[in-house]
Amino acid sequence: MAPPLGLLLRLLGALPLPLLHGVGVFSGQLFSLVPNRHRRVTWRNLQLCFPDMGERQRARLLVQSLQETGKTFMETALMWNGSRRRLLGLVREVEGEALLCDALARGKGVILAAPHLGSWELIGHYIAERAPITCLYKPPRSPAVAAAMRAGRTHLGVKLAATDSGGVKSLLSILRAGEVAGILPDQDPSDGGGVFAPFFGIDANTMTLLPRLAAKSGATVLVSYAERLPWGRGYRLHFIPCDAALNGRDPLQAATALNAAVEAAIRHCPAQYQWSYKRFRSRPHGEPGLY
Numbered sequence: 001m002a003p004p005l006g007l008l009l010r011l012l013g014a015l016p017l018p019l020l021h022g023v024g025v026f027s028g029q030l031f032s033l034v035p036n037r038h039r040r041v042t043w044r045n046l047q048l049c050f051p052d053m054g055e056r057q058r059a060r061l062l063v064q065s066l067q068e069t070g071k072t073f074m075e076t077a078l079m080w081n082g083s084r085r086r087l088l089g090l091v092r093e094v095e096g097e098a099l100l101c102d103a104l105a106r107g108k109g110v111i112l113a114a115p116h117l118g119s120w121e122l123i124g125h126y127i128a129e130r131a132p133i134t135c136l137y138k139p140p141r142s143p144a145v146a147a148a149m150r151a152g153r154t155h156l157g158v159k160l161a162a163t164d165s166g167g168v169k170s171l172l173s174i175l176r177a178g179e180v181a182g183i184l185p186d187q188d189p190s191d192g193g194g195v196f197a198p199f200f201g202i203d204a205n206t207m208t209l210l211p212r213l214a215a216k217s218g219a220t221v222l223v224s225y226a227e228r229l230p231w232g233r234g235y236r237l238h239f240i241p242c243d244a245a246l247n248g249r250d251p252l253q254a255a256t257a258l259n260a261a262v263e264a265a266i267r268h269c270p271a272q273y274q275w276s277y278k279r280f281r282s283r284p285h286g287e288p289g290l291y
Contacts, residue, residue: 005144006151012074013081017090018232020074028070032063038276042066044291045275049200064271071228072119072274079121080152087125087156092229096239099222104131109175109219113185113210113242115262116274119226120184121153122235126226127180128157134174135182138163158182163191168209175217183210185223186262188281196284197255200263205282211254214247221246223261227269240265 012020031038042065046058053061079087103110112127114120127133135153137160139146153160161167171181188194189207196203214221221242226235246257266273280290 005148009077009148009152010081012077013079015078016232017075017078017234020078021071021228021232024070024072024074025067026070027073028065028067029063031070032066038066038069041278041291042069042275045277045279048202048280048290050270051201061271065273065275068228068272069274069276075119076121076152079119079125080148080155084125084129084156087122088129090122090234091126091226091237092234093236094239095236096222096241097237099241100130100239103220103222104178104180106220107178109178109217110180111175111210111214111219111221112180112182112224113221113258113262114182114224115186115265116184116277117225117266118228118269118272119235122226123224123237124153124158124182125156126237127182131180132159132174133157133180133182134159134161134171136161136163136167136171136184168213171213172216175213175219181213181219183207183213185210185258186277186279188279194282195251195255197252197259199259199279202280202290203284204259204280206255206259208251208255210258211246211248211251215249215254218247223265225265228272238265238268 043062046061050058112123114123124133124135135158139162140149150160161170175181185207187207188205193209194205194207197206199206213219223240223242224238226237228235240261242261243257245253248254278291283289
């Protein structure tokens with residue numbers, strides 16, 4: 001009988017980060033060699049987003065991206081089970097920490113737009129040491145995975161809010177209380193709560209929720225991500241300000257500003273972005289599918 005998921009994750013989480021990342025690199029290398037959905041979608045996204053990139057360079061980025069995806073899967077066990085001392089000890093540098101401190105000091109709340117870049121799980125644990133944080137999430141269909149995710153993400157103080165009307169209302173309340181809300185801004189909203197805005201030059205269905213929360217609460221919006229350092233040496237955290245248009249009332253302008261901020265972060269370390277996600281799955285009416 002296979003061991004319970006929670007036990008397996010605890011065992012993996014006890015391994016050193018360099019070993020976890022090494023296994024991730026190996027698994028990503030395998031995925032780059034055999035036909036599979038991750039390789040196919042990654043290649044298509046790289047074609048769409050980097051049309052001027054040469055084939056050899058794009059092929060190298062494909063392999064690097066799948067290796068980083070492997071690291072993401074492996075390090076999740078550590079992020080969901082590591083002690084506060086161990087996880088925070090992996091933070092080697094913080095760029096933009098003064099921006100975060102100033103935003104918290106304003107007392108108007110902070111929205112962290114944390115795309116699927118680097119180790120987004122680490123961001124929540126880092127913030128929870130400094131201020132109350134609630135992260136918006138969509139529970140997985142598998143009850144076992146959902147339970148493991150909830151336990152892992154909350155074990156160091158992060159609170160979770162589901163992507164339903166109650167969860168959204170709670171985010172507005174915690175922002176008005178001067179707390180922090182964490183949102184993944186680069187998902188294709190499936191509930192009609194999006195507008196098509198440019199992302200790497202391509203119209204992408206982009207959430208309007210984050211800009212609406214910012215406009216209603218007056219919260220500061222920062223793009224944040226945890227960049228992996230080579231050879232499992234730890235992480236460099238980034239907190240980056242966004243254009244004021246993101247807090248505006250015009251949905252398209254706000255979504256465009258949000259995508260521009262996320263795109264700039266991705267261009268800093270493109271291999272660490274989750275290119276295996278079908279970001280351009282939804283298309284404007286009448287346009288053919290891109291996948």
